[in-house]
Amino acid sequence: MINLAKYNFHWREGFSYGYDVKRGLFEELVRYADVRPVVGVVGLRRTGKTVLLKQLIDYLVENGVKRERILYFSFDEVGASLEEVISEYQARLGVELAKAGNGGKLYIFLDEVQKLEGWQEQLKYYYDSFPDLKFFISGSSSLFLKQKAEESLAGRIFLFHLPVLSFREFLVLKGEGELAEKPEFFKELVKEQVLLYVRRQFPELVTADEGFIHLYVDSIVNKAVYEDLPKIFPIEYEDLLKRILYIVASNPGMITDYEAFANDLGISRVTLTKYISYLERGFLLQKCYNFSRNLLTSEKKTKRLYLTSPSLVVDLWEEPEFGRVVENLVVSSSGAKFFWRSGKDEVDCILVRDGEILPIECKYRSSIRKRDLKGLLKFLTAFELSHGYVISEDIESEEIIEGKKISIIPLWRWLLNF
Template identity: 30%
Template sequence: MIRRIVSGAIQENFFKKKAILLLGPRQVGKTTLLRQLAETGSSGVLYLNCDEPDVREDLQNTTSTALRVLLGDKQVVFIDEAQRVPGIGLTLKLLVDQFPDVQVIATGSSALELAGGVQESLAGRKFEYHLYPLSTAEMVAHTSRRDEQRLLEQRLIYGLYPEIVNHPAESARRLLELVDGTLYKDALALQDVRKPAVLQKLLVALALQVGSEISYYELGQTVGTDPVTVERYITLLEQSYVLFQVGALSRNLRNELKKSKKVYFYDNGIRNALIKNFNPLALRNDSGALWENFMISERIKFNHYAGLRPNYYFWRTHAQQEIDWIEEANGQLLAIEFKWNAKAKARIPNTFLQAYPDATPVGITPENYLQFLI
């Protein structure tokens, strides 16, 4: 069993009269992790799977009396896929307020309904955590630095979903099944998505442009819809933890890009499954993009689990000068260039250094990447 970094922090907050929420995409191990934690040292666990209609009915528009009957003498109530219950926020509030000695744990794979319905109801009553696909730090702790360095190309192509890591010989088939079976499920359920085919085309188009600046208008032309729909669908995909957008840093120079965005995927394997390309790096022309996406998604995991919340940007000017990744924390800028070719020298443009003289430049290659992620 690969130990998840966040498990210790979650366990420390058991029985503190607050609900524990664990958010993240499907199939990253939320259920496995919380069932392990819930069953540690407690014989009274009530497991409620909200994929089941009768469970949703029990939890929707309920009362404290009905909840008392449902709980019985259980010490822990584990509500899986809680976002599927309309008004789940009020139910969770009732559980926390009326049953202070019961530990409430809820998982959700879509941020909009779970977080949106819970923020007001559970203000001051919750601990919230995010779980991503396995991180490089977790894998190094499970295996070793040497093993992860040897498996780097595997990670760049197939990613770090637990099922993929545990079944490397079946990675391609399982990734394709994951994309077809669950990737769109939450985005389609979040709102009235009237054009699921457009959503799928959009995902493929975004996968082909990973690490590049995107245009809602041009994407709309490509997939056959309007820019407003493109923006809404990308937001849904963000809320389903499939991908994320990064904006441009623009403060000091007149010719800095101001409103541009880039898109990255939380997992390289998902990205490659969308374009159905699992070729080895020697046969690809997107190795640099894969390296950039991998390093950025891993860095986000590292910062999140370390309790760090920097602002993220890229930087580019109209003159095509650019920096891959910028982190801003406590007024300090970290300017990072990712180079898949270890012999290629990372260069931070002098224009940037003159405009932001206090920034710290960093070059990341396969030779030094682990120190950036663990």
């Protein structure tokens, strides 16, 4: 028998989970609270998926949904089938599922669903059989949801990614939201907060002591590489995943020749390709491709590897070069998929937004010379573009150089406005 009351404090009259500060994704999920498809939230461990689900439960209660018509269950610790969970819930309600819709929808929240063997087929059965059930699910990795959901839940699920904290979210959680709203009045304070933010992109690290950060981030990495990923993929070399992460952390944005990289690690190129794919699907690694207007061609070219959060970079490597950390921050926070390199000329980050190409060069310093912009200018000329961007430490200006508009933006402003 499953103790559902252990997971459903909201059944108590007057109870609220009380997580007042909302992530940006919350408002988007609210829009899908009553549509038919399953709502799935994926992301790295400890980004706040469970809190987000409980905030949605509070929202439903506040908007008139009866408390007992909302079920929350986590598969993180308890080994149970979905049938057992729902049967126990049905017994508690004292009504058959087929008749339960007479009182409106039943909202079912399933946390860490990837730990339920065959969850996708079980969920598909209830989704298809009982249209008055509305499911919200979460998982710690895209691989647990996307691969299997696409196979069994095609057309039945909307997936959303919950990333690490944005800079604005970090300030709000820290109680410094005024800095984000009026940065012009607090420039020096905002710059100081950026330096703290780099190591504290997880909600529980926002106000953490320095000594706690390493232990916390290390636990996230170890859980992912030694527990989560091996449950899904055949991991032959158990330490290889972490070795790859350490190498990328020591040199974020490294140009990656898979053949040479594999030789250095003493493995085959095929094995390296698979392990990098596992780390990508676990939200630990981000891959960028050398840009081409033919985006399919880009994927066949040179690649760069970054960690999905500079908090991981700083933790895994004791003394990273801060300019490279900033580059990782710009790439990971923007979700960039491209860089550009031609001979000795390169641009750190190429964004493609609604057909518009935005080249961004990271120069985290207090002075920028024209020769620092050589690669950016070459890119603008090669692709017949008129506007490029430079991320600086504290310079803010716009210049016309060789007929091209160059906007130089301080890192703090770029983070707040992105």
